[in-house]
Amino acid sequence: MSAETETTGSQEQWWLATLGRTVVWARLRVLEAGTAEVLDSDGNTLPFDSEDSARAALMDAEFAALDGMDADDADARGLRLEDLVPPQAEDDAQLRALMVQTFALRH
Numbered sequence: 001m002s003a004e005t006e007t008t009g010s011q012e013q014w015w016l017a018t019l020g021r022t023v024v025w026a027r028l029r030v031l032e033a034g035t036a037e038v039l040d041s042d043g044n045t046l047p048f049d050s051e052d053s054a055r056a057a058l059m060d061a062e063f064a065a066l067d068g069m070d071a072d073d074a075d076a077r078g079l080r081l082e083d084l085v086p087p088q089a090e091d092d093a094q095l096r097a098l099m100v101q102t103f104a105l106r107h
Helices: 051-060 071-076 092-096
Strands: 004-007 010-019 022-031 036-039 045-048 100-102
Touching: 022 051, 036 051, 045 051
Parallel strands: none
Antiparallel strands: 004 010, 010 022, 022 036, 022 100, 036 045
16 A cells, blocks of 8 residues: 555655654645645644655654655564554544554564
């Protein structure tokens, strides 16, 4: 399953940060105009002037792009790659409740 999807006039990428067995998701959406926005785990949509500035902000907050992650990366976080599936909902309000997930740690 690709972590990157196309929506009308925009491109979505999923990012994650981990704290122990808790995964915090963020959705980076690149808009047609070249600007970007990040939906954070609090349900806030943060605007950025470019995809690069949004990516930099996510990396500064210790998020990693899901589409660049492999099994070794997930294992280093104590998780299984196949468990790292971005949350889905009909709208951002419903998605907010799913942006923080807790998993069993791998040993």
